[in-house]
Each structure stands twice: as structure tokens, then as C-alpha cells.
Amino acid sequence: MKNSGLCLITLFGGALVGAAIAMLVTPKTGQEMRDSIRDFVNKEFERVRCKCGEAAHAHDVVQPQ
DSSP: OHHHHHHHHHHHHHHHHHHHHHHHHOOOOHHHHHHHHHHHHHHHHHHHHHHHHHHHHHHHHHSOO
16 A cells, blocks of 8 residues: 555656646646646546546455455
């Protein structure tokens, strides 16, 4: 479980760094950039949520209760 927490922290940290770099180098307006960041974050949260669901399902298959 320690690796899972570290993986999530790394994922969110990388997303934040990527968003910060994008804000610095993009020619988009503020509203366009906020919309892009919001879309990216929502997509990544959904991806993480799916992976967590898959991991929980795999755990239940291996160790049924």
C-alpha cells in the first residue's frame, strides 16, 4: 500500500508541475487555460478512479471475502 500512496502523490505532483509549465509557455487566454487545466485534471482523476477500481476488483478476486 505504501507504493500506491507514493504513486498517487507522484501522479498529482507531476500533473501540477505540468500544469504550471503549460501556464508559463502557452499563448492561451486565462479562461482558455483554466478550462484546459480543468479538463485535464478531470480526465486524470477519472483515470485514477478507474485504476483504483480495477485494483480493488483484482484484490477482491484474489482474496474473496
